[in-house]
Amino acid sequence: MNTVFGIHGGIHPPEEKALSNPGTILDAGIPPTLVLPLSQHIGKPSNLEVGVGEHVLGGQLLAAADGLVSVPLHAPTSGTVTAIEPRPVPHPSGMENICLELSCDGRAQWLDTSGFANWTEEKPEVLVEAIRAAGIAGMGGAGFPTAVKLLAPQRAPMHTLIINGTECEPYITADDTLMQVEAACIVEGAEILAHILGVERILFGVEDNKPAALAAMKAAADGAGRPCEVMAFPTKYPSGGEKQLIEILTGKQVPTGGLPADLGIVCQNPGTAVAVRDAICDGKPLTDRLVTLTGRALARPGNYRVRLGTPIEYLLQVAGFEPKENRRLIHGGPMMGFALESSSVPVVKTTNCILVPTEQELPTPPPAQACIRCGLCAEACPASLLPQQLYWYARARDQEQLERHHLSDCIECGACSWVCPSHIPLVQYYRAAKGMIADSKAEKVRSDRSRGRFEARQERLEHETAAREAQRAARRAAAQKKAAEGGAEDPVAAAIARAKAKKEAAANESDPS
Amino acid sequence: MSFLRITSPHGHGPMTTTQVMQMVLLATLPGVAALTWFFGPGTLINIAFGGALALACEYLVLRLRNREPTPYLKDYSVLVTSTLLCIALPPYAPWWLVMTGILAAVILGKHVFGGLGYNPFNPAMVGYVVLLISFPLQMSSWQAPRGLGDMPGLSEALTALFLPATYDGVTMATPLDLLRQNKGLLMEDLYQQTPQFGQWAGVGWEWVNIAFLAGGLWLIYRGIFTWHAPLAMLVMLGLCAAIGFDSGSSESGGSPLLHWLSGATMFGAFFIITDPVSGATSNRGRLLFGALVGILLYLIRVHGNYPDAVAFAVLILNFAAPFIDQYTQPTTYGHRPIKEDDE
Numbered sequence: 001m002n003t004v005f006g007i008h009g010g011i012h013p014p015e016e017k018a019l020s021n022p023g024t025i026l027d028a029g030i031p032p033t034l035v036l037p038l039s040q041h042i043g044k045p046s047n048l049e050v051g052v053g054e055h056v057l058g059g060q061l062l063a064a065a066d067g068l069v070s071v072p073l074h075a076p077t078s079g080t081v082t083a084i085e086p087r088p089v090p091h092p093s094g095m096e097n098i099c100l101e102l103s104c105d106g107r108a109q110w111l112d113t114s115g116f117a118n119w120t121e122e123k124p125e126v127l128v129e130a131i132r133a134a135g136i137a138g139m140g141g142a143g144f145p146t147a148v149k150l151l152a153p154q155r156a157p158m159h160t161l162i163i164n165g166t167e168c169e170p171y172i173t174a175d176d177t178l179m180q181v182e183a184a185c186i187v188e189g190a191e192i193l194a195h196i197l198g199v200e201r202i203l204f205g206v207e208d209n210k211p212a213a214l215a216a217m218k219a220a221a222d223g224a225g226r227p228c229e230v231m232a233f234p235t236k237y238p239s240g241g242e243k244q245l246i247e248i249l250t251g252k253q254v255p256t257g258g259l260p261a262d263l264g265i266v267c268q269n270p271g272t273a274v275a276v277r278d279a280i281c282d283g284k285p286l287t288d289r290l291v292t293l294t295g296r297a298l299a300r301p302g303n304y305r306v307r308l309g310t311p312i313e314y315l316l317q318v319a320g321f322e323p324k325e326n327r328r329l330i331h332g333g334p335m336m337g338f339a340l341e342s343s344s345v346p347v348v349k350t351t352n353c354i355l356v357p358t359e360q361e362l363p364t365p366p367p368a369q370a371c372i373r374c375g376l377c378a379e380a381c382p383a384s385l386l387p388q389q390l391y392w393y394a395r396a397r398d399q400e401q402l403e404r405h406h407l408s409d410c411i412e413c414g415a416c417s418w419v420c421p422s423h424i425p426l427v428q429y430y431r432a433a434k435g436m437i438a439d440s441k442a443e444k445v446r447s448d449r450s451r452g453r454f455e456a457r458q459e460r461l462e463h464e465t466a467a468r469e470a471q472r473a474a475r476r477a478a479a480q481k482k483a484a485e486g487g488a489e490d491p492v493a494a495a496i497a498r499a500k501a502k503k504e505a506a507a508n509e510s511d512p513s
Numbered sequence: 514m515s516f517l518r519i520t521s522p523h524g525h526g527p528m529t530t531t532q533v534m535q536m537v538l539l540a541t542l543p544g545v546a547a548l549t550w551f552f553g554p555g556t557l558i559n560i561a562f563g564g565a566l567a568l569a570c571e572y573l574v575l576r577l578r579n580r581e582p583t584p585y586l587k588d589y590s591v592l593v594t595s596t597l598l599c600i601a602l603p604p605y606a607p608w609w610l611v612m613t614g615i616l617a618a619v620i621l622g623k624h625v626f627g628g629l630g631y632n633p634f635n636p637a638m639v640g641y642v643v644l645l646i647s648f649p650l651q652m653s654s655w656q657a658p659r660g661l662g663d664m665p666g667l668s669e670a671l672t673a674l675f676l677p678a679t680y681d682g683v684t685m686a687t688p689l690d691l692l693r694q695n696k697g698l699l700m701e702d703l704y705q706q707t708p709q710f711g712q713w714a715g716v717g718w719e720w721v722n723i724a725f726l727a728g729g730l731w732l733i734y735r736g737i738f739t740w741h742a743p744l745a746m747l748v749m750l751g752l753c754a755a756i757g758f759d760s761g762s763s764e765s766g767g768s769p770l771l772h773w774l775s776g777a778t779m780f781g782a783f784f785i786i787t788d789p790v791s792g793a794t795s796n797r798g799r800l801l802f803g804a805l806v807g808i809l810l811y812l813i814r815v816h817g818n819y820p821d822a823v824a825f826a827v828l829i830l831n832f833a834a835p836f837i838d839q840y841t842q843p844t845t846y847g848h849r850p851i852k853e854d855d856e
Binding site: 008011013014170247254256257328329330332336337338342343355362363367370374375376382383384405409414417419420425427431 | 517524584590631790792843849
């Protein structure tokens with residue numbers, strides 16, 4: 001048994017996991033219409049392959065990947081494409097994006113698919129291509145195309161695959177449920193990923209507040225074909241942050257600005273592992289996912305299997321939403337999720353939780369009080385930052401000090417805001433400050449570029465002037481030299497002599513020059 | 514249906530700034546009780562009178578600054594300032610002394626800089642030093658401890674406060690005064706021949722310090738502040754005293770135990786240098802801040818002009834706190850130098 005390591009800071013918010021009854025998967029059903037954004041991942045939006053009015057089958061390709069960092073999109077059920085237009089998508093800004101509306105026919109007719117009979121004999125490139133074709137993007141939250149993560153130019157030889165089953169966010173139990181119900185699929189998916197990466201060992205990291213998931217994962221890992229270890233560690237938020245989990249399981253820190261790959265480590269989410277297994281073994285593209293519908297404003301909270309594109313308002317009906325006392329609708333968990341303005345947005349590949357708390361449950365924050373630099377935030381910060389200092393520098397827009405205090409290493413976990421006795425929305429200040437720094441860096445790049453252009457032009461103009469000057473000087477010198485050589489020859493006589501010579505030459509029909 | 518747009522995190526922990534302040538007030542209780550037991554009700558009267566003045570002063574200044582007073586008054590911070598100042602004042606001080614101290618603390622120490630959170634100096638210590646420099650006589654008249662003089666009652670305490678001209682109390686040099694004035698006695702003889710010295714330090718003072726230590730440890734246990742600054746201060750004070758002890762000769766600076774349990778040592782270590790606003794902010798910084806306070810405290814006590822020096826030491830280090838902060842940043846995640854085996 002490997003030992004686990006501690007991390008700095010962290011908090012223990014109320015877990016509220018029992019509310020969504022982990023361990024049971026419910027079916028959310030097929031809604032009348034699905035709304036499928038063309039960009040559900042990090043990278044370029046996919047390119048449409050179907051048009052309005054076209055009938056599609058479940059699993060059919062709707063949009064193809066555009067370039068390397070992009071993933072395709074498939075129909076989650078059979079139906080007719082009824083609109084392709086901008087619609088609100090789940091995003092903190094409430095922005096709109098191109099979406100495809102699919103009117104479901106309720107017959108759930110699927111394309112026949114089949115996977116690899118024996119993936120152990122396939123080459124990694126073939127399997128990665130199959131993963132890309134299945135439209136898989138990281139299902140933990142960021143939505144980075146999985147195939148790209150597997151292909152990424154590897155700076156160090158990979159030796160460890162970590163399956164991140166920490167799920168440290170309060171309320172969410174989707175990964176917990178998946179580990180309890182589909183442990184064997186997670187392990188097989190992890191083995192496929194390990195085969196592709198050529199890593200020696202697989203670590204499954206699970207917080208110790210999920211005994212059922214731990215037992216199921218241990219049982220499944222025993223049958224695996226390569227060294228697998230299920231590691232339990234103390235429950236603490238945010239142990240599930242990729243960098244934090246790596247430190248807990250290996251004792252190593254991902255260098256600032258670097259990737260886990262620099263340490264020879266790749267992290268994947270259990271949901272992603274199952275999606276990979278389904279894609280490789282069954283040829284099934286990613287068209288649904290587990291979503292925790294929870295919060296005390298719901299009569300039937302639970303973990304639902306939801307077809308991608310299902311409008312959240314439909315899910316709220318399914319889960320028995322009672323709208324009277326509610327004020328917030330959260331996409332994700334209470335610590336890092338973002339509040340949605342409207343329930344018309346659809347579930348996407350990164351939607352792991354829809355949280356609908358009552359006002360008593362998660363009260364509207366009171367007005368912020370003064371920062372007394374008590375340092376509770378610094379005690380809670382998992383990145384060992386000084387949030388109280390960053391707060392002052394963010395308010396002062398002091399870019400130099402913000403960078404000196406490593407603002408860019410902030411993972412925006414929200415632990416500092418959670419403990420702040422003055423209720424200061426610290427993370428919001430850091431997001432704004434990061435935006436400010438990004439803007440000013442972009443501005444600097446732009447101004448550097450135009451300065452470069454200006455200087456190049458100046459240089460070119462100077463060159464041209466100098467060249468002209470040099471030509472003129474050369475001509476002048478030549479003329480003077482000639483004049484000096486020819487003594488005090490009369491220029492008029494010389495011109496006449498030249499003209500005479502020309503005429504003679506023309507008469508002789510030879511070249512006049 | 515439209516929902517509220519609030520950025521994450523959506524939950525919040527149980528602690529509020531008001532609670533932090535209330536807990537600090539609560540933690541002064543053992544020390545205040547010990548002061549009251551050994552020196553009579555003077556400190557209690559100071560705290561009550563000073564607290565009322567401070568609230569009134571805070572209210573007026575907030576109105577002058579065009580701030581809605583209620584939310585600020587509810588944070589209890591001004592009561593913490595006034596209580597800490599009144600604990601430090603001599604019991605049976607006249608009303609004008611208390612008032613001058615409160616006005617200096619609340620207005621000069623806090624509001625001229627922008628109020629709570631913006632003050633570079635510890636407001637209670639600003640008030641204390643203004644008084645110490647302006648009224649050295651009144652500030653050094655300490656009531657004789659229980660057993661060494663008549664213990665004033667409540668009516669005497671009120672007389673002392675409001676009709677200072679008619680009050681005639683029994684004051685006595687404190688052990689730190691005696692230590693500084695001592696020219697010829699070995700430490701052992703000083704303890705035996707002077708009634709003000711008790712078992713470890715001064716009569717009464719040793720228990721007052723132990724009581725403040727207890728309150729401070731409770732605050733550390735509750736997570737209100739960390740152990741770094743108090744421990745560093747006490748360790749450095751003890752170290753300096755051990756070096757200057759001179760095996761208890763007549764030139765001795767006093768033993769570590771004497772320094773730990775005398776004057777405002779424990780009160781300072783747990784209630785003054787732990788003020789987060791004016792102190793260093795990182796744990797490394799707090800270690801340095803506390804250690805420097807400890808050294809300064811010893812130097813001023815033994816080689817300076819004042820018998821006790823917590824206020825001076827703290828104010829001087831308040832100047833240095835922003836500078837200390839610049840050089841005591843913790844090592845951020847991912848900034849650790851990479852070891853060979855990490856490769």
